[in-house]
Amino acid sequence: MSWLDKVRNSLSSLAKSDTPDTLWMKCPSCGEMLFAKDFEANLSVCTKCEHHGRIGAKTRFDQLLDAGYTVLAAPKVPENPLNFRDTKKYPDRLKAARAANPYPDALTNALGTIEGAKAVLGVQDFKFMGGSMGMAVGEAFVAGVNTAIAENCAYVICTAAGGARMQEGILSLMQMPKTTVATRRLAAAGLPYIVVLTDPTTGGVTASYAMLGDVQIAEPGALIGFAGQRVIQDTIREKLPDGFQRAEYLHAHGMVDMVVHRKDLKGTLAMLLGYLARKEVA
Template identity: 90%
Template sequence: MSWLSKVRKSLSSLAKRDTPDNLWMKCPNCGEMLFSRDFEANLSVCPRCGHHGRIGAKARFDQILDPGYAVLASPKVAENPLNFRDTKKYADRLKAARAANPYPDALTHAFGTIGGAKAVLGVQDFAFMGGSMGMAVGEAFVAGAGRALAENCGYVICTAAGGARMQEGILSLMQMPKTTVATRRLAAAGLPYIVVLTDPTTGGVTASYAMLGDVHIAEPGALIGFAGQRVIQDTIREKLPDGFQRAEYLHAHGMVDMVVHRQDLKGTLAMLLGYLERKEVA
């Protein structure tokens, strides 16, 4: 046996150290290798390029709401009403999504305060079937708006969705007018409805409650639109401008009121709720 083989054999007998697979991550925008713990401590924003990573409902609640908030129960709806199946049963897709996520569907609410201002906060999680809008999301939105009416406080929603949930067909599209009516109830009561557009917000969500707020805030670089860029470009047969459908482009063209860094989001929401909350006349 050669000396090289002896060395190789001795090295293979050493115990391997257990190293977590998710210790490091690569920024999807600039490619910088980031220590995962530091990335999370920076609110999942790349310290080099400022890219805002996608985060779940629990992280949003912790970042925006003051300590002591309460997560609201998700309303029950009929599951798989069309008995839909593609390569998998819709029921199986729901089961897999729930196993991988902490909440039962794409939209979850919590009640608490934001910088001392009472509010109901709804968060759409893109990790749950692309944040798609189905009957559960529509019913959750109405319930969140109803809780805001009952508490006489503002309603804030962070949107993130690929659009309507195709497995529920026309029933998913019916959530567009349903949620629109809920926003009108808030307006009639004089309660603020604030939308935080996060990456991505597209399709039927953009065409309904995501663009009906009293104030529209967008996170930097967020993709916001209805149809996809390739569909639009092929339809109008023109090259789209740089940054089209990104938060900064929409802000420059009057579709978004402000683009706010995640570190400043809580303070901005607290300020807006203070300005817009209904004042009782003595």
């Protein structure tokens, strides 16, 4: 066999996952070409500009929880209560989203420990229909709170959402007061509620449980707001400041307590849980 045949055989045996299209990626912030494995090893943070990429629920669980955590079952809810259809039927959109994601809806809870401190961790996945808040998200949030109360531990949630889920109309908006009441139940039980705001957290999620934490943490550069920047600018007819609705701007103006790099997030949560954990009365 000639050397050329050997090269051809080697090239033909390459798996699709090893092709140049998947070996490299472009940072959406600085445009740097990054080796995909290096990007993942760096917690999906750009090695040049430290842009924090969006990550899924499974990755977030693995990054923040100690080994041995348990993913909680998703609550059952009516799947198409309004018989909604746009260019596609709502059940078809759900089916497509579930085929592309490991969990059945945008918010998933897991019970475990963060550097030894017990906690229920909820994670919203923006890849699932933009992390939109529907009945399933509301029920999952309440279920996470109930589990935290039953386990006498904190509830920590990583938010990422484009807002309420339009396919569920008013029923999606009803999740705002529902989840707000759930946070009050945590407070009444004397248990910590910590929010980690990730990119992006907007709309009805921001207007409810995302801004009600005992401690508000944000990842660097995260977009956090209610209405879009263009809508606000057109309404008030003024140019908005640089960095408006970004984590650092909100921190400087008292809307969030701290901006924490992803590599420091687990340790920061563990420290806060140690401070906020309810002490048993002797």
